[in-house]
Amino acid sequence: MANTALSSPAAEAWALVQRLVGPQRKRFMALAAEYDLSPPQLGALKALDPARPVAMSELAGILGCDNSTVTGIVDRLEYRGLVERRPADHDRRVKLLALTEEGQELREALGERLHAPPHELASLSLEDQRALRDILRRAFE
Amino acid sequence: MANTALSSPAAEAWALVQRLVGPQRKRFMALAAEYDLSPPQLGALKALDPARPVAMSELAGILGCDNSTVTGIVDRLEYRGLVERRPADHDRRVKLLALTEEGQELREALGERLHAPPHELASLSLEDQRALRDILRRAFE
DNA sequence: TATTGTTATACTCTATAACTATA
């Protein structure tokens, strides 16, 4: 955990990425609190797709928790009028989750806040920003 | 949340960073489960300093939760013999947290796992790795 | 008076196991 050598440039880069992202956790929690959401509720709102309904089990997969946990999270979101459960045509066991209009608006506002890059990146030179973007693009090729 | 323009290179870079780090959350949960720790317990172990005892309130600050929450987390860690509560000389209200020998060993093993860069970074060319590292270093200047 | 840590309380998240209804 300490400064253990950092053998490769990738390892040091990874440590720096973690340092960049670390504060994001508190930012996420603060944002959830601001909108009176629990962190998993915010995660669920973020994970739902405005363009396509998502099955309960699919959401469980995205959030990395059990189906039974999703039931409670969605219960509260639905009670608040942010999400709707709808039957699925192709399989009557499945329930599809759709954002209500209010849910979509909230999700939009949340998204804007989460998308804003932290000042460490925003204050890099435009040249560095582009280089960083290009390297990260290559990382996913 | 969708592909909303990504106005600046910094915004796209930030989106890519989040994409890189996203899977890290599940990695973290899986690692905790593997060692029979809850995620906050793993976080606490990670936050404790092998070289310097940490006060309860300091740990609460790092974890971003209330002091009263830390009490329970540390209770379980202490019950398991991973952490010790010690009195502080300078202020008898304060309790200092120190890793036991077993706690240090576990933290070391955990650290090795968390420090390994994901394959997306590890498989970048050495040139890209170095450039990425250098840009991120500048981000923190 | 203010602060550190604990306790009491209430709520949320969490997984497991058992259940219902589909498939």
Added chain:
DNA sequence: TATAGTTATAGAGTATAACAATA
């Protein structure tokens, strides 16, 4: 038989408020 979602249950995390010891 197997799967999607719910319910019941028990344990852990979470903050708030009240408290004891200390500053």
